[in-house]
Amino acid sequence: MLREAPMARIDFDGPVAAVYQSGRGAPEGGLDGWRAALGRYLPVAGPVLDLGAGTGLYAELLRTWFGVRIVAVEPALAMLRQAPPEAWRAVGRAERIPLVAGCCGAAWLSTMIHHIADLPAAARELRRVLTPGAPVLIRSAFPGDQSRIALYRFFPTAGAVLDTFPTVAEVEAAFTAAGFTLRERRRIRQVNAATLAEFHDKVRHRANTTLLAIPDDEFAAGLANLRAAATTTPAQPAISELTLLTLT
Numbered sequence: 001m002l003r004e005a006p007m008a009r010i011d012f013d014g015p016v017a018a019v020y021q022s023g024r025g026a027p028e029g030g031l032d033g034w035r036a037a038l039g040r041y042l043p044v045a046g047p048v049l050d051l052g053a054g055t056g057l058y059a060e061l062l063r064t065w066f067g068v069r070i071v072a073v074e075p076a077l078a079m080l081r082q083a084p085p086e087a088w089r090a091v092g093r094a095e096r097i098p099l100v101a102g103c104c105g106a107a108w109l110s111t112m113i114h115h116i117a118d119l120p121a122a123a124r125e126l127r128r129v130l131t132p133g134a135p136v137l138i139r140s141a142f143p144g145d146q147s148r149i150a151l152y153r154f155f156p157t158a159g160a161v162l163d164t165f166p167t168v169a170e171v172e173a174a175f176t177a178a179g180f181t182l183r184e185r186r187r188i189r190q191v192n193a194a195t196l197a198e199f200h201d202k203v204r205h206r207a208n209t210t211l212l213a214i215p216d217d218e219f220a221a222g223l224a225n226l227r228a229a230a231t232t233t234p235a236q237p238a239i240s241e242l243t244l245l246t247l248t
């Protein structure tokens, strides 16, 4: 049984769009684990749908890593206009994807599943726009993953927000009802920043749903924690594990 759909968590047409690129991303090689994991599924014959593409951080990586054509679909124009011009770009939502049936060879959903208001509708739409057998590749943090994510060591109250995200079981149920089967569930290690000072420089932009959900004083206290740790352990990298769900 799916929990009630959340109200929009963040307005990505608001101020976050201007700082998103500076607040996210990874150092050189920091996403090699993702490259290796996705290499089992990509490239594919048709274009890859990057759903909720944001500023196209991953559109650009997938294009470079695998030479695939990207269709970036994203509701916030302020985000989408930053996506690489090499991608086909369309304004739209997961619940009503503005594409014809059977046009994409794979779908990539990176840290966006918790923004979808109607997950069963989104799963049905993905079934419609993908070719038969095409993989849906979901990259996300899920409830209970707090200890695996570098951010929540410094911002524990933001970590609590993760428990409002859809669970793996809820995602699987929505996609199963639309005709998909969960094939793989893996944790992928990534380096968010080579040092904690570098991590602080990203995190201070607050380009993260869970950081925007906490009060300003808790955000300031977390940043102070992070600054202190960056001073005492300057060489320590920020490392996290997110989950890759693959459905076909």
Ligand SMILES: C[S@@+](CC[C@H](N)C(=O)[O-])C[C@H]1O[C@@H](n2cnc3c(N)ncnc32)[C@H](O)[C@@H]1O
Pocket: 012, 024, 051, 052, 053, 054, 055, 056, 057, 058, 073, 074, 075, 076, 079, 092, 093, 094, 095, 109, 110, 111, 112, 115, 116, 117
């Ligand atoms: C945290 S960002 C992730 C952006 C990008 N996928 C990445 O990994 O950098 C979440 C994105 O999902 C988009 N989004 C929100 N609701 C959506 C929906 N219903 N359908 C598709 N995308 C949505 C937001 O506008 C935002 O750009």
